[in-house]
Amino acid sequence: MQNQLLDIPQENQLSRKLRRTIAWNVVTSIVRQSRFRFGLVLVLSLIFWAAVFCLFYDAFNFIDSMHAEVMSLLFNTFFSALMVMMAFSTGILMYGGLYRSEESSFLLTCPLRAEAIHAHKFTEALWFSSWGFILLGSPMLIAYGIVRDAPWSFFIMLIPFIVTFVVIPASIGSILCMLVVAGLPRLRLHALSISLAIAATGILWVSWATFGAVQSQLLTAAWFEETLSRLAMTEQVFLPSWWLSSGLLDAALRGESRDLTRQSTLEALKFLGLILANALLLSLVASWVARWTYRKGYSNLQAEVPIRRHRRLFWLDELLARAGSRVGNPIRLLLVKDLQIFRRDITQWSQFVIFFGLLGLYFYNLRSFNYTHVYASLIGHLNLAVVGLILSTFTTRFVFPSISLEGRRFWILGLLPIHRDQIVWSKFLFSFVGGLVPCLGLILLSDCMLGLPWGTVFVHLTCCLALCGGLSGIAVGMGASMPNFRESSPAKIAAGFGGTLSLVLSAMFIILIVITVGFTNHFNLFQQTVGQLSGTTTSWLPGISGGQVVSILIVIPGGLLATFLPLVLGIRAFRQLEP
Amino acid sequence: MIQFEHATRTYGSKVAVSDLSLTIPSGELFALLGPNGAGKTTTIKMLVGLLRPSGGVIRVCGHDLLTETRSAHLHLGYVPDEPYLYDKLTGHEFLRFIADMYRIPRELSQEYIKREINRFELHEFANELAENYSLGMRQRLVFAAAFLHDPDVLVLDEPMVGLDPRSVRIVKDLLKEKTADGMTVFMSTHTLAMAEEMADRMGIMVQGDLKFLGTVPELREHVDVKTRSLEDLYLEITSSSTGRQKASSDDT
Numbered sequence: 128m129q130n131q132l133l134d135i136p137q138e139n140q141l142s143r144k145l146r147r148t149i150a151w152n153v154v155t156s157i158v159r160q161s162r163f164r165f166g167l168v169l170v171l172s173l174i175f176w177a178a179v180f181c182l183f184y185d186a187f188n189f190i191d192s193m194h195a196e197v198m199s200l201l202f203n204t205f206f207s208a209l210m211v212m213m214a215f216s217t218g219i220l221m222y223g224g225l226y227r228s229e230e231s232s233f234l235l236t237c238p239l240r241a242e243a244i245h246a247h248k249f250t251e252a253l254w255f256s257s258w259g260f261i262l263l264g265s266p267m268l269i270a271y272g273i274v275r276d277a278p279w280s281f282f283i284m285l286i287p288f289i290v291t292f293v294v295i296p297a298s299i300g301s302i303l304c305m306l307v308v309a310g311l312p313r314l315r316l317h318a319l320s321i322s323l324a325i326a327a328t329g330i331l332w333v334s335w336a337t338f339g340a341v342q343s344q345l346l347t348a349a350w351f352e353e354t355l356s357r358l359a360m361t362e363q364v365f366l367p368s369w370w371l372s373s374g375l376l377d378a379a380l381r382g383e384s385r386d387l388t389r390q391s392t393l394e395a396l397k398f399l400g401l402i403l404a405n406a407l408l409l410s411l412v413a414s415w416v417a418r419w420t421y422r423k424g425y426s427n428l429q430a431e432v433p434i435r436r437h438r439r440l441f442w443l444d445e446l447l448a449r450a451g452s453r454v455g456n457p458i459r460l461l462l463v464k465d466l467q468i469f470r471r472d473i474t475q476w477s478q479f480v481i482f483f484g485l486l487g488l489y490f491y492n493l494r495s496f497n498y499t500h501v502y503a504s505l506i507g508h509l510n511l512a513v514v515g516l517i518l519s520t521f522t523t524r525f526v527f528p529s530i531s532l533e534g535r536r537f538w539i540l541g542l543l544p545i546h547r548d549q550i551v552w553s554k555f556l557f558s559f560v561g562g563l564v565p566c567l568g569l570i571l572l573s574d575c576m577l578g579l580p581w582g583t584v585f586v587h588l589t590c591c592l593a594l595c596g597g598l599s600g601i602a603v604g605m606g607a608s609m610p611n612f613r614e615s616s617p618a619k620i621a622a623g624f625g626g627t628l629s630l631v632l633s634a635m636f637i638i639l640i641v642i643t644v645g646f647t648n649h650f651n652l653f654q655q656t657v658g659q660l661s662g663t664t665t666s667w668l669p670g671i672s673g674g675q676v677v678s679i680l681i682v683i684p685g686g687l688l689a690t691f692l693p694l695v696l697g698i699r700a701f702r703q704l705e706p
Numbered sequence: 707m708i709q710f711e712h713a714t715r716t717y718g719s720k721v722a723v724s725d726l727s728l729t730i731p732s733g734e735l736f737a738l739l740g741p742n743g744a745g746k747t748t749t750i751k752m753l754v755g756l757l758r759p760s761g762g763v764i765r766v767c768g769h770d771l772l773t774e775t776r777s778a779h780l781h782l783g784y785v786p787d788e789p790y791l792y793d794k795l796t797g798h799e800f801l802r803f804i805a806d807m808y809r810i811p812r813e814l815s816q817e818y819i820k821r822e823i824n825r826f827e828l829h830e831f832a833n834e835l836a837e838n839y840s841l842g843m844r845q846r847l848v849f850a851a852a853f854l855h856d857p858d859v860l861v862l863d864e865p866m867v868g869l870d871p872r873s874v875r876i877v878k879d880l881l882k883e884k885t886a887d888g889m890t891v892f893m894s895t896h897t898l899a900m901a902e903e904m905a906d907r908m909g910i911m912v913q914g915d916l917k918f919l920g921t922v923p924e925l926r927e928h929v930d931v932k933t934r935s936l937e938d939l940y941l942e943i944t945s946s947s948t949g950r951q952k953a954s955s956d957d958t
Contacts, residue, residue, distance in 0.1 A: 130780045130855050131809040141806050152794040233790040236754045237807055238779035426758040430717050
């Protein structure tokens with residue numbers, strides 16, 4: 128049989144059909160097998176969307192009087208930051224998709240053009256890197272349109288504006304990725320690190336220049352004016368972010384007459400055309416770069432000689448392995464093993480560093496603001512919740528699947544002279560100690576920056592201890608009760624029914640602790656609020672010290688229960704398991 | 707037909723494939739043997755277009771893989787050692803995708819898909835998502851996809867891994883039938899018995915060099931021992947080559 132090559136439209140059609148079929152199969156299998164998770168994700172997404180919408184609606188109403196200058200600056204800052212982030216994220220996704228994925232290896236052996244393979248992976252990367260923008264940007268822009276009483280054409284134009292805009296930074300990221308791989312294959316990690324370092328330095332400099340050098344007193348009108356004037360650097364006419372914000376602002380303008388409204392809409396369409404033209408141009412450039420560099424770059428990367436690292440025993444591992452027998456020897460050795468795996472898995476510890484690092488940065492900057500005591504206490508309390516929620520995402524994402532991931536290696540553990548209980552306890556200790564150290568440090572930092580009294584700090588640290596124990600207990604216990612030994616991807620394990628349930632229970636535990644401690648530590652505030660509402664003074668609740676004692680008395684048993692109940696149930700289930 | 711003309715591939719300072727010149731005509735099943743790290747996988751990756759040769763030319767049915775990549779791929783079928791399937795496609799959908807990729811007309815593609823499903827006995831799971839397949843099922847589906855467009859050249863990398871005896875027999879019979887029809891088969895394998903049973907010619911590669919090229923009787927002549935098994939002959943060639951290399955590096 129004489130086979131024939133596909134032409135360009137046919138290749139695009141093939142790629143679209145493939146994605147459509149996969150998407151349909153994904154949706155139907157989710158609806159069939161993971162209705163709980165699907166429903167939960169949908170409901171939480173809708174709640175999140177609604178909450179963001181309400182937040183922006185209130186904010187835009189608040190600043191409506193200062194609208195023209197402020198909105199332009201805010202939009203420009205938001206979209207320019209988004210542009211930089213999207214360029215990096217798409218570049219990284221394209222590197223993985225084009226050069227490190229099994230699919231690309233398969234497609235490169237098929238009679239497809241390099242540009243077609245690039246386009247296929249680019250579409251995928253575009254979806255992944257822009258969904259956050261869509262989730263965050265759509266409620267913001269819709270709220271803005273409603274507050275400004277924008278004409279109906281504004282809401283129609285939102286989708287083409289967003290879709291065409293995201294292509295620009297994504298194309299830039301993809302082009303840079305391919306050029307770096309083709310031109311500097313050995314130095315690609317260095318190029319990425321240097322780029323990230325430059326971007327981070329730039330962001331820090333801009334942040335300091337904007338917020339740090341402000342002369343006026345904080346949170347005054349003059350301070351706002353001064354800060355906003357420093358954001359004017361994002362209003363550059365050659366930036367796509369400026370085209371987007373200008374286009375949206377024009378599209379939302381409702382003039383005094385129909386003609387004026389029509390004129391503004393036409394102005395907006397001009398910017399839309401500009402964005403579209405540049406998006407198409409950059410897509411074309413990306414396609415050319417793919418044609419000339421993709422196969423060569425892929426081949427060069429394949430030919431890279433891996434750097435053989437002679438790994439000696441790290442001093443910490445050696446210390447732990449030889450440490451005294453307070454922790455049993457098998458548990459100690461399992462801890463060392465898990466620590467080595469954690470250290471060598473960049474996916475895990477980099478996310479850990481990023482999230483907790485950002486929290487640390489935020490907490491460190493709390494000292495810049497002046498608070499009343501009550502306000503500071505509330506913020507400190509909310510920071511406790513934030514730390515707990517971040518920790519729960521890590522325990523769900525990495526700790527819950529840890530027992531399941533032993534699945535393929537279970538035959539090794541099964542043959543060793545260790546009890547199954549010891550495997551579960553080692554996972555718990557690893558999670559508990561690993562989470563406790565950074566969380567205690569963060570809470571201490573937050574409370575010190577807020578200038579909270581030591582009584583409150585002690586309560587917060589105790590809560591942190593309870594949260595770390597409880598979240599670790601829930602994740603490990605449920606992971607032992609509902610392991611999935613067939614799956615090798617931790618993301619898929621965490622996304623299953625057990626992982627979702629673990630996340631929900633973790634969130635409920637955090638909310639329970641936070642609400643309880645929040646109520647008991649803010650009796651005075653509660654009394655004042657109730658008094659104002661009812662017109663009477665209430666004095667039946669104890670004061671601050673009493674509240675702190677009550678907090679401790681509730682948190683400690685609650686934390687112990689959340690820690691040991693799921694662990695005991697998990698150990699029992701794990702003992703009887705046949706992998 | 708496959709042609710290697712002074713094909714070379716280096717990884718940094720290491721030469722993975724050194725000056726390989728080899729022609730495999732139509733209708734021949736060629737088996738490439740060699741120890742781990744010999745350069746077999748590199749040779750196959752160059753042959754299917756994943757790696758570019760550092761020097762020399764590789765042609766498939768007259769098409770240079772470097773300058774006429776797509777045209778060469780049109781004549782190629784490839785079964786890798788670790789088959790890739792789209793987890794969220796069924797077997798049937800995957801075969802449909804392959805048929806569309808090779809622009810097989812709609813009226814023919816259904817017939818060909820049915821043929822391959824029957825041939826490789828995929829009926830039971832053709833409509834299930836590939837994520838639920840065992841290794842053997844995946845391998846059979848990949849074979850079906852490789853044969854779907856009736857390639858002129860078939861490249862196999864450890865093809866029998868994961869296949870049960872019945873499937874192995876199906877593949878062997880099919881390869882014999884296809885080579886008789888003129889298909890060129892290039893197979894890399896560690897299974898000496900299979901190479902001896904199936905191959906018209908074989909090559910033994912050691913540290914990037916093709917140390918031997920010919921039939922089993924020619925190999926016996928080459929090693930000058932008539933009574934040993936293929937395994938003994940193979941070990942003789944590979945260990946003596948490795949030993950000479952080690953001796954010379956020790957001397958330096």
